[in-house]
Amino acid sequence: MRWDNIYLAGLGVHLPEDVYTAEQAVADGVYDATAAVTNGIRAVRVAGPDESGPVMAASAGRQALARSEHRPEDVDAVLHAYVGHQGREFWSPAHYVQQETVGANGASVTMEIRQGSNGLLGGIELAAAHLTARPSATAALITSGDAFHLPFIDRWTSDDQTVFGDGAAAAVLSKRGGFARVVSTVSATEPSLEPLYRGPEPWSRTPFDDGKPVNLTARKDDWLMKNEDAYDDAVGLVGQKVAGVLEQLLDEAGMTLKDAQWFVHATLIRPIAEWSFYKTLDLDPATTTYEWGLDYAHMGNCDQFAGINHLYETGRLKSGDRLVTIGAGIGFMWTAAVLEIV
The missing domain is CATH 3.40.47.10 (Thiolase/Chalcone synthase)
Known part of the structure; x- marks a missing residue:
């Protein structure tokens, strides 16, 4: 799909401060030394007790919104993507992100995206379609956040083709302008x-x-x-x-x-x-x-x-x-x- 007047107006990222290197993981006996050399991953960030996926996503979302120079009431859609556990069962992390970023102002659509590791990029396409279809809509906020912890998932060994790091990212799409045009x-x-x-x-x-x-x-x-x-x-x-x-x-x-x-x-x-x-x-x-x-x-x-x-x-x-x-x-x-x- 080729887009007209859809812009990337702001980006945000939340990276936990705690760094866990592959070298240390090998020394701790939780990661195979041969796999560490072959895979090439040097380190991961590890989320703290208060850094669930939605908490980190909201932090990234606030940064993206501030950089975009849009107001909370400009945001007509909030889309939240994730892979793993979000800190609660039978709960809506997308609405938590909305409340912590734009509040109750403006947004007419708040939804989760569950498409594995393609959720945030897929969300760009969904958000662009939403903005194009609604003449009154100005902007959309897309967020993602995950923390991969035992005993549910082992970041080093649950998938022999992947090492999982914790973090969050967000983007504001806008019809008003931005630093990059979505072509x-x-x-x-x-x-x-x-x-x-x-x-x-x-x-x-x-x-x-x-x-x-x-x-x-x-x-x-x-x-x-x-x-x-x-x-x-x-x-x-x-x-x-x-x-x-x-x-x-x-x-x-x-x-x-x-x-x-x-x-x-x-x-x-x-x-x-x-x-x-x-x-x-x-x-x-x-x-x-x-x-x-x-x-x-x-x-x-x-x-x-x-x-x-x-x-x-x-x-x-x-x-x-x-x-x-x-x-x-x-x-x-x-x-x-x-x-x-x-």
Whole structure:
């Protein structure tokens, strides 16, 4: 979808102060030394007792709103994305974020987005559609926040392809203006890959009913070992979807990937990042924020906008730059966007 008059007006990030290095995790016996070297993740941030996902998301949201120079009453939609436990059951974290950022002023839509690690980027597309469809709407706030803690999830070992770091990010989209124009967004889904993260176990009757940390690696291994072609088929299908999303995105934006000054992706472990982006797309690592992200690991939905915020805060974005960003969420779903710095 190519957008007219949709802008990224403000970004916000909340990163806990507590740093836990991979080196220390190995010394503590909670992370395998070989995996640490192979995966390349250097550290994570660890949320404190009072830093639940929604609390961090609200902090990031307030920063994004202040930077956007919009008032709380300008915000017509609040969308909150997350991956893991939000600190309460049978509760609405999205409305907590709304109350702590814009209050009861203005917003006519407050909703959660559960799309794995693609929620925040997918939220950009949803928010842009909302603003376009409602002539009276000025801005939308999209937030995300997650804290990955035992015993529910082991940030180092629950998924052999991911190290989970805590944090939050937020963005304000506006029709009034901003520092970047949303040129185009494209999303695609592939539900045939849903079994990858479901696993063979019987349906649980309650959350966390066996008392053991989530084992995403075992779920994936079970499905991928069903036949000798399952792994290659899954990898091939993911590659086709990513290529298709990027091709449509760049076509709608009237550009090629080489025209982009920046490419921002999730903080995946090094073998996957190198295969998915640097080899497959022939990307120059210097045009990404990946090296910076290795000190924070995969923060659920937050990696891309935390990375863009890093470029913003370090003054590396200049007028006329085009930035491509892409995300993926289990299910599966991919969203990519082109931003133009104005």
